[in-house]
Amino acid sequence: MAYASSSSSRSAPVYAALDLGTNNCRMLVARPQGRAFKVIDAFSRVTRLGEGLSASGVLSEAAMSRTLDALEACAEKMERNRVGRARLVATEACRRARNGAEFTARITERTGLKPDIISPSEEAGLALGGCASLLDPHVPWALVFDIGGGSTELVWVQNSPLGQQVVGIQSIPTGVVTLAEQWAHELASNSGYARVVERIGAAFRPFEALHTIGAMLAGNMVQMLGTSGTVTTLGALHLGLERYDRSQVDGLELGFADIAAVTRRLASMTHDQRAAHPCIGPERADLVVAGCAILEALCRLWPLGRLKVADRGVREGVLLSMMREDGTLGARN
Numbered sequence: 017m018a019y020a021s022s023s024s025s026r027s028a029p030v031y032a033a034l035d036l037g038t039n040n041c042r043m044l045v046a047r048p049q050g051r052a053f054k055v056i057d058a059f060s061r062v063t064r065l066g067e068g069l070s071a072s073g074v075l076s077e078a079a080m081s082r083t084l085d086a087l088e089a090c091a092e093k094m095e096r097n098r099v100g101r102a103r104l105v106a107t108e109a110c111r112r113a114r115n116g117a118e119f120t121a122r123i124t125e126r127t128g129l130k131p132d133i134i135s136p137s138e139e140a141g142l143a144l145g146g147c148a149s150l151l152d153p154h155v156p157w158a159l160v161f162d163i164g165g166g167s168t169e170l171v172w173v174q175n176s177p178l179g180q181q182v183v184g185i186q187s188i189p190t191g192v193v194t195l196a197e198q199w200a201h202e203l204a205s206n207s208g209y210a211r212v213v214e215r216i217g218a219a220f221r222p223f224e225a226l227h228t229i230g231a232m233l234a235g236n237m238v239q240m241l242g243t244s245g246t247v248t249t250l251g252a253l254h255l256g257l258e259r260y261d262r263s264q265v266d267g268l269e270l271g272f273a274d275i276a277a278v279t280r281r282l283a284s285m286t287h288d289q290r291a292a293h294p295c296i297g298p299e300r301a302d303l304v305v306a307g308c309a310i311l312e313a314l315c316r317l318w319p320l321g322r323l324k325v326a327d328r329g330v331r332e333g334v335l336l337s338m339m340r341e342d343g344t345l346g347a348r349n
Contacts, residue, residue, distance in 0.1 A: 032045045032090075033105075034104040035105055035329075035331045038166030039063070039066065039164075039193050041083055041087060042059065044058050045094065045099060046335050051345060053336070061089070062299040064079055066166045066193050071197070074113050090127075102129070103338060105138075105142070106134070116133060136169060139167075142333030144171050146243070146326075146332030148179075151175055151180070158240070160242075161243070161244075162244055163191060163244035175239075184227050199306070241323065243327075244329075246310065250275055252264075252295040254275075270325060272319065275311065
C-alpha cells in the first residue's frame with residue numbers, strides 16, 4: 017500500500033514530492049512508515065500552466081505567475097514541516113514550451129526548488145509506481161493509463177505477485193487542457209465528440225498493434241487501471257457523492273456501462289451546471305468532457321468492460337522512489 021493508516025513516528029525523515037503538470041500543481045509531504053508512508057500534509061492548486069501553450073508554443077506570463085505563487089506556497093509548507101528531501105518533477109507543459117528551461121530557472125530563483133523536467137517514459141513509470149499496489153497480483157497483465165492536462169500516457173505491464181515489469185510505454189501530446197483548447201467546438205456536439213474520440217483512438221492504435229493487447233482481453237488475463245482527475249471525477253459522480261471523498265474513490269471498480277452513463281449525464285449538462293457540481297467545480301467544468309473523450313477512446317480500443325480507479329500516481333511514485341533510494345522504506349513500523 018502506498019498510504020499507511022496508523023500514526024507514524026515523529027522521528028522518521030520527512031519527504032516532499034511535487035508534481036507540476038499542465039493543469040495542476042500538487043504536493044504530498046510524508047514520512048516513511050513500514051513498507052508505506054504516512055501523508056502529513058498536502059497541497060493542490062489548479063494553475064493552468066499550459067494555458068494557450070498549444071497555440072503559442074510558450075508558457076504565458078500569467079500562467080507562470082500563478083504557478084510560481086503555488087510553488088511558493090509549497091515551499092512554505094515544506095519549511096513548516098521540516099522536509100529533509102524533496103523532488104519537484106515537471107511534465108508536458110515544461111517539456112513542450114520553448115521557454116520551459118527559462119521558467120524552471122525562475123522557479124529555483126524564487127523558491128529554491130530545483131525542477132526536473134522528466135521524460136514521458138519516466139512520468140509513466142512514476143505513475144505506475146505510485147498506483148501499483150492497486151493492481152490485482154493474480155491477473156498477469158495490466159494496462160495502466162494516466163490522462164493528464166497536456167499528455168496521456170499508456171503503460172503495458174507484466175504483473176505478478178513479485179512485482180511489475182514494464183513492457184511498453186506510449187505517450188501522446190493530448191491531455192484534457194490541450195484537447196479542450198483545440199477542439200472545444202467539436203466537443204460541444206455529439207457528432208464532433210465522436211470525431212474527437214476516433215482521432216484519439218487512432219493515435220493509440222500503434223500501441224495495440226505492437227503489443228496485441230486486444231487478443232488477451234478474455235479469460236481474466238488483463239486488468240485496466242486509470243489514474244487521473246478524469247477517472248476520479250467519474251468515480252465520484254457514479255457514486256453520487258455530495259463532496260469528493262478519496263477513501264470511496266481510490267480503488268473503486270467502474271464498469272464501462274457506468275462510465276458511459278456518467279459521460280451522457282455530463283454531456284447533457286451546461287457548463288454552469290458542471291461548474292456548480294461539488295465534484296467538478298469551475299476549474300474543471302471545461303475539461304471533464306475532454307477527459308471523457310480520451311477515456312472513451314481507450315475503452316473502445318480495449319473493451320475490457322471494467323477498470324479500477326486510482327487516486328494516486330506520480331507524487332506517490334516520487335515519494336516511494338526517494339524512500340527506496342534512502343533505504344527508509346520498510347525500516348520503520
